[in-house]
Amino acid sequence: MTDHLLDPAPGERPWTRLHPLSPLLHFGRAIAVVAAVFLPRMANPLLHEGHDVPWPEMVGGAGLVLTGFVSWLVTRWRVSHGELQIETGLIRRQSIRVPLRRVQAIDIVRPLLGRILGLAELRIALAGTGSSSSRLAYLTEERAHEVRAELLALGAGLAGDTPVPSERRIVSVDFWTLLASVVCSATAAVVTAVVIAVAVAAVLTGSPLLVLGIGWPILLTAGAAMARQLNAEYGFTVAEAPDGLRLRSGLLSTRAETVPIGRVQAVRWISPVLWRAFGWHRLEIDVARQRLSAGGEHEGGHLSSALLPVGSEHDAATLLARVLPGTHVTPPPGSQPPWRAMWRAPLSYRNLRAWHDDTYVWTRTGRLRPTVTIVPLAKVQSLRWVQGPVQRRLRLATVHVDTAGRGWHAVAYARDQDEADLLLWRLTELSRSARRPA
Amino acid sequence: MDFLRPSPRLWTARLLVWAGASAVALTVSTGAAGWMVGRTLAAAVAVGVAVVAGLWLWMLRGRYRAWGYLERDDDLLVRRGVLIRRLSVVPYGRMQFLDVTAGPVDRWLGLATVQLHTAAAATDAHIPGLTSADAGKLRDRLATLGEARAAGL
Numbered sequence A: 001m002t003d004h005l006l007d008p009a010p011g012e013r014p015w016t017r018l019h020p021l022s023p024l025l026h027f028g029r030a031i032a033v034v035a036a037v038f039l040p041r042m043a044n045p046l047l048h049e050g051h052d053v054p055w056p057e058m059v060g061g062a063g064l065v066l067t068g069f070v071s072w073l074v075t076r077w078r079v080s081h082g083e084l085q086i087e088t089g090l091i092r093r094q095s096i097r098v099p100l101r102r103v104q105a106i107d108i109v110r111p112l113l114g115r116i117l118g119l120a121e122l123r124i125a126l127a128g129t130g131s132s133s134s135r136l137a138y139l140t141e142e143r144a145h146e147v148r149a150e151l152l153a154l155g156a157g158l159a160g161d162t163p164v165p166s167e168r169r170i171v172s173v174d175f176w177t178l179l180a181s182v183v184c185s186a187t188a189a190v191v192t193a194v195v196i197a198v199a200v201a202a203v204l205t206g207s208p209l210l211v212l213g214i215g216w217p218i219l220l221t222a223g224a225a226m227a228r229q230l231n232a233e234y235g236f237t238v239a240e241a242p243d244g245l246r247l248r249s250g251l252l253s254t255r256a257e258t259v260p261i262g263r264v265q266a267v268r269w270i271s272p273v274l275w276r277a278f279g280w281h282r283l284e285i286d287v288a289r290q291r292l293s294a295g296g297e298h299e300g301g302h303l304s305s306a307l308l309p310v311g312s313e314h315d316a317a318t319l320l321a322r323v324l325p326g327t328h329v330t331p332p333p334g335s336q337p338p339w340r341a342m343w344r345a346p347l348s349y350r351n352l353r354a355w356h357d358d359t360y361v362w363t364r365t366g367r368l369r370p371t372v373t374i375v376p377l378a379k380v381q382s383l384r385w386v387q388g389p390v391q392r393r394l395r396l397a398t399v400h401v402d403t404a405g406r407g408w409h410a411v412a413y414a415r416d417q418d419e420a421d422l423l424l425w426r427l428t429e430l431s432r433s434a435r436r437p438a
Numbered sequence B: 001m002d003f004l005r006p007s008p009r010l011w012t013a014r015l016l017v018w019a020g021a022s023a024v025a026l027t028v029s030t031g032a033a034g035w036m037v038g039r040t041l042a043a044a045v046a047v048g049v050a051v052v053a054g055l056w057l058w059m060l061r062g063r064y065r066a067w068g069y070l071e072r073d074d075d076l077l078v079r080r081g082v083l084i085r086r087l088s089v090v091p092y093g094r095m096q097f098l099d100v101t102a103g104p105v106d107r108w109l110g111l112a113t114v115q116l117h118t119a120a121a122a123t124d125a126h127i128p129g130l131t132s133a134d135a136g137k138l139r140d141r142l143a144t145l146g147e148a149r150a151a152g153l
Helices: A022-026 A028-047 A055-074 A112-117 A141-153 A175-183 A186-205 A208-233 A274-277 A313-323 A389-393 A416-435 B010-035 B039-066 B102-107 B132-149
Strands: A078-079 A083-088 A092-101 A107-108 A119-125 A134-139 A168-172 A238-239 A244-249 A254-259 A264-270 A280-287 A306-312 A353-356 A360-364 A371-376 A382-387 A396-400 A409-416 B068-071 B075-080 B087-092 B095-101 B109-118 B125-129
Touching: A022 A028, A022 A112, A028 A055, A028 A306, A078 A134, A078 A141, A083 A371, A083 B125, A107 A141, A112 A119, A112 A168, A119 A175, A119 B010, A168 A313, A175 A186, A175 A208, A175 A274, A175 A280, A175 A306, A186 A208, A208 A306, A244 A306, A264 A313, A280 A313, A306 A313, A353 A416, A360 A409, A371 A409, A382 A416, A389 A396, A396 A416, A409 A416, A409 B075, A416 B087, B010 B102, B010 B109, B010 B125, B039 B075, B068 B132, B095 B132, B102 B109, B102 B132, B109 B132, B125 B132
Parallel strands: none
Antiparallel strands: A078 A083, A083 A092, A107 A119, A107 A254, A119 A134, A168 A238, A238 A244, A244 A254, A264 A280, A264 A371, A280 A306, A353 A360, A360 A371, A382 A396, A382 B087, A396 A409, B068 B075, B075 B087, B095 B109, B109 B125
16 A cells, blocks of 8 residues: 555654633633623622622533543644644543545644634644534644644655645735725625615605614625625735645734645636726635635634635736736627627627637626636546526527535536537537647 | 436325425415415316416426437536527546445336536536336446546646
8 A cells, every 4th residue: 555655754653632712712702701790690699799709600511621621631733643632521522534645635723712722723624524523723833733744745745744845825815996886896785775765755644663673684794795805815825835726814813725736636726807997907826625624613713715816917827827817808709699699688788708628618697796617628527418498589598517515516508509509518528628738 | 329218216206295295285275275265276276286286287297308419439428408408428537436326206106317427616516317127227237337548637
């Protein structure tokens, strides 16, 4: 077995525990809640002497501390035989083996409290579900970086003590651009529309409070979404290292993702209409991994798919060339659907395009957010040819190219029926030969 | 090469479900109309329900006829739908796992559905109305082919 060669040291490596302060971060919120309930009551007996001790809170607090301590005590991990092994759980014992060859990406997440204490969480993303359980929470920051480098090196088939490869910064997004891009987003447009609607309705009905009561939740949600995006994408930096692209971002809690280049399933190049005046674009990548479950949510637990939240065409093109070499988003002539597709898609007709070469397939769709989806043919999972009743009347058909991961798919929308047939077989053929190892 | 079609027993299964549902709908709606208003309305309702049931039967017939699948050297083709026509191409190398399911009516008639799953959630490839023996054979054949042609993500 080659797996034994991956083991950096002969013999078994000792099991290690996580950082002793981990439970504090795990139960950070719960502790805050308990403290909020507990402290005022705790203060009371001190003020009015002779009152009874608040037993329920005391027991609850002690239980929480004990649970945290025990969960820390029974959790241990090590890297061995090309695997990351984690054992955890007291009553329901769980043993996790992560084959490092299958690792799709590794993230270092630092929630606000973790940053204060100098701790970080390591998340190992695999293609399957349940990736939220393959994580090490928490390690010291230094250790987290060491372990990440080791895991990535082992995953790439190198020795575990390969020195951390040096990295080179390619692109970073400054705060004002990000702020402006968020302000010019669809969410902001919704907010504006709601504000205007509320104002008009308040004047018309003469009961501003009622109207405000209806508009308020929408505003709050939209505002929270914008704040979350700002928080997640603040200080966005992309650096290139031999083991993949490093994406760093975050205001309160920070995250550093490492995406091995060969793992990219699809790229989206989005050029929202509202950004056209600034010449900005957004790049998103899809790696075959599942969204983290709600249970894995901390501050900053939100998984960003952005490769570039906002940037000039030059920046976007530079990054695109790194991720999928030899691609560009300028559609070649003859890539638009026939004129009669206008009847089926009057609004987005102008933006509909589809073209391909031997390695990639490109499709463009959308009206307010024209999006070019690029899929390497070697990553195609399946192909679908779909024709609705209106399309049949117009002798049109749509070809979907399915990829793994978030379920994005490239859609060659409303092509001529014969062309769609041809496209389906051509792409099937090309993806078959692309899949074969050369 | 021609597309293979589901077993004719699938049509029996569809007819059974159709007949059951139509009978219930006809009895309940006609009964309610007759009891609450009168005979004339009951007759009108009965005609209406019958027309809808007829249309539904026609749809079912078309959909039953549209089903087809074809095992090629490297991929499986699945064709379906009348109003919205679909043709899926699933390479064997991309299969993650296979499902064979059978509901109560299917089991009674000795039928089963084979479904293919890839790493993409959007993949839509299932073949209903295979006889249990055929479904088992197809599953084993696909599993073998999938293993032989497996490709990494």
